[in-house]
Amino acid sequence: MDLGDPLMSVKKMREVFRKYDTDKDGTISRQNLEEILRKLVPGISQLDLDLVFRKIDKNFNNMVEYDEFVNLLFFDPTAPEPRTPAHHVTREASYILYLFWQLAGGAKQFSQVPLISRSELLKSLQPRGPVILALRQRIHKLEGEIAEMTSKAEDKMLTRLTSNEVYRKLQAMKEEEISQEIFIPVVFPGIKRFDLKFVLGCFRRFWAQEGLSNILHLVSEEKKDPKGRLKVEIPVVDLKNVFDVLDEDDDGTISIKEMVQQGALEVKDALYLSELLDKGQDGEVSLAELMNLVVGTSGEVSESLKGLFAARMAA
Structure with a gap:
């Protein structure tokens, strides 16, 4: 099993976590974490191991919980901060x-x-x-x-x-x-045009983040339709726009990593949403899977999408 696989599903992540949770108390010891890190980063120094542990042990209990473990799989705490262009508008x-x-x-x-x-x-x-x-x-x-x-x-x-x-x-x-x-x-x-594009991009990102946060809130309330299915009433066109912003690599799906990095969710919340939406258990949430939560059956999804794209073609 490739621990560094970016498409690792929720199911696989749980399998790996359970393997290293030797005493089955819902945490991984520092010793077991170091074993995982040596597989992820061959040749990693003890100094870097200490640095990684300090960065992912968010609650300072000297153990690694499941959401902290997922965070480790998605991010390389030893990597330098990426250089981004300086903007005059913060x-x-x-x-x-x-x-x-x-x-x-x-x-x-x-x-x-x-x-x-x-x-x-x-x-x-x-x-x-x-x-x-x-x-x-x-x-x-x-x-x-x-x-x-x-x-x-x-x-x-x-x-x-x-x-x-x-x-x-x-x-x-x-x-x-x-x-x-x-x-x-x-x-x-x-x-400058460079800064204007940055601010406009921020507007789109903030709106998408609020949209995803609202979806999480509504889903958490477990509102259901008459057939007992989770249902969130959101305009299809707005949901599609949220999806487009969060799908940073433009592959037609949203990963847990994108929910965290682009959607500003906590790892535990991204995991929760993924478990609800990722019916294929492939580590990615497709537009159809997201739409199914909102509008119900796959038939309704199909008709909603047809209406959305027809409107865009007419425009």
């Missing part, structure tokens, strides 16, 4: 701007906001208005790493958003409907 600033855009557009669950009327944007930019107040509340409800990063950019971004300069520029525009491509340069004057 990810946290982009996130605050994304939240503002969704709130100003009155977005509901799973909905995207392609355009906002200029008059609505002008009203939303009022420093003490309901949208800015809601934005502050949304930021303060964030948790974890994103909360820490976003809080540092909050005051600067809200000052920029509610500035007279932004208001006057919008007021002087002739367009009655404002797109993201038009609005972002208003907030960040002189933004």
Whole structure:
């Protein structure tokens, strides 16, 4: 069995975990973990073994739980951080701007906001208005790493958003409907095309991450249709767009790794979703498997997809 196989299924991962969980208490000892790591990375030094263990033992109990083990299979903790191009607009600033855009557009669950009327944007930019107040509340409800990063950019971004300069520029525009491509340069004057593409990409990623998180939440509530099947009511076109964003390698499936890296799920949550959706137990969730959760039977999936692609062809 290839421990480094990126398509390792949930079933195979459990088999490997159980093999090394010698006392059957749901954990792997440090000694057994080192045995696994030596198979994954021949010639690995003891120093690197210590480093890997410190990185994956998230709860510092000197043991490895199942979700920590899965994290090990997908990521190489010894690999150097990839170099990414430097952007003049940060990810946290982009996130605050994304939240503002969704709130100003009155977005509901799973909905995207392609355009906002200029008059609505002008009203939303009022420093003490309901949208800015809601934005502050949304930021303060964030948790974890994103909360820490976003809080540092909050005051600067809200000052920029509610500035007279932004208001006057919008007021002087002739367009009655404002797109993201038009609005972002208003907030960040002189933004380079490179940075604009980055912010627009962030908008798509944030929306897809929220969509996947909402799917997880709804599935966890175990809402079922009259036939006792799990059912999540999501517009087919929105679900397809979420799928496209998360399918980073464009192979027509979403892996647990993509759910974690692209969808920002915890490993344990990605495993839970995969167990529900991956009927083929091949380690990948296809669009059909995801659609089946949402719309029920395969026949309904087929008709929904036909309608979606027919609409796109007509457009």
